[in-house]
Amino acid sequence: MPIRTISIWMTGVPLAIAAIGFFFSFLASLSPSFYFTWPYFLEVLSAGLLQGVMYSLVALGFVLIFKASSVFNFAQGSMVLFAALTMVGLIEMGLHWTLAFVVTAAVMVLLAIVIERVVLRPMVNQPHIIMFMATIGIFYFLDGFGQTIWGSNVKVLDIGIPKDPIFVLTGLVEGGMLVNSFDLVAAIVGAVLVAVLAVFFQYTRIGRALRAVADDHQAAQSVGIPLKTIWVVVWSVAGIVALVAGIMWGGKAGVQFTLALIALKALPVLILGGFTSIPGAIVGGLIIGAGEQVAEVFLGSLVGGAIQDWFAYMLALVVLLFRPQGLFGEKIIERV
């Protein structure tokens, strides 16, 4: 990324946050029904950002498959559920969680191979909408299949990540800031995952091959890119990302059917960040997470609360109006 872009973000983001803060403090000075203090604002903001990382983890899986095949993988949510269910099932069978993780990762790779063989291979060179319909099929299959094998009860996935709230920056802010340690771990995991994937996609041979396949199947084959291998690789990586997301979400909210529906929360993240950008998935997640949290706490009282449920979609809608390719998406170039 050019230095100019980075510096714009470095100055722009704090400025935007400060502007929002001053806006709320101005509102609070107008009417006593608004409550506002800076430490409280920062606390809400950081809680939102950490929540946003969780969204990013799910969005990441979508971006991977979209980059490599221009297909919106509707089944990503059910892959998260399936991975989490398998992992819990294995732990319940008595495996240590590290071993369960490795076995589940292997299962996800196997799943990728099966999907390539049964679903993708017969559909080479088909229009994207047909591939999309096929992923809806995969969604329902995985959803039912996972619950048939492992049961549909709500399960607890605990791999020993601490969940206690902790106080940070006690020296800087009076009384410190309250942060959930689980979210903090999730944020670190997410950051590492993103850094690795971004480098992998941008600079390596296989990353380039993945992007090439996304652009043009036929041309990719002619330069000697084995289409099938690439698809297996990308679905495997997406599967493992789904597993990580499943562990994090499962640990936070329990492993149950509704896990498959967090995919719906990833959608505004993708629209905001751009379907083809890995950093976009992260920044999108952060903006959505922080935005809905801050809006809920400071603006919710204005309209009777519960804006958290629709705020993300509204934000996505606004972005669509001004930047259809998202904040980081590849520019849509068309010559006529």
Place this chain on the structure above:
Amino acid sequence: MSEQAKRIGDTLLRVEGITLSFGGVRALNDVSFEIKEHEILAIIGPNGAGKSSMLNVINGFYHPQEGTISFKGRERKRMRPYVAAKQGIARTFQNIALFKGMSTLDNIMTGRMLKMKRNFLWQALYWGPALKEEIENREFCEKVIDFLEIQAIRKTPVGRLPYGLQKRVELGRALAAEPEILLLDEPMAGMNVEEKEDMCRFILDVNDEFGTTIALIEHDMGVVMDISDRVVVLDYGRKIADGTPDAVRADQQVIDAYLGVSH
């Protein structure tokens, strides 16, 4: 001409009795010819004669119902495109098939795919041998970029380039693979005179400097007669002539195919 003739070596690729049908349509009917080492072979013919189908058969996109193809003495019946690429067959397409969202450099680097051998794990780490390999291959790609005089558009997404330049980038991607045989499907279609002259120069230089064997499809007869060593003429899926440009130009069957016959 005479020194060119000296250069031309043995048969590199031979197609024999190729028949290809799509349902009831015979795209190719018992076509046989040879491509010799270091030569420039032009495949010509009226629209729908089966020229592009022939290229697609050679590089493994289509599998003929009958006939065999032998490349470097090895015979094969069915072959996948990526195996063909591995053996040293590179190509360009009639309707440009570039990776439009990627930069010129990245497009050309994909052409080096098969030259890069480091495994997945090194790749993922992007460190050590994988990094060294990346740098070596980048150097080769820079040579290709210099050769084709496209330094200025190295970082431009190819979707933004004008048509003529896109064709040149596509040639660059094929060259990056250091192919033994280069298949060009209408490399000069839709170009203006200057762009055509540039492209001719590049094709001749590739043939001259790297000794690459070239098989090309072209409609511009002036170009074909100027640059090719040998011409194969197809009409309605059959081969109707095969020989030097001068011989083919004088061939009655060829003239009939192009101008029509009075009955």
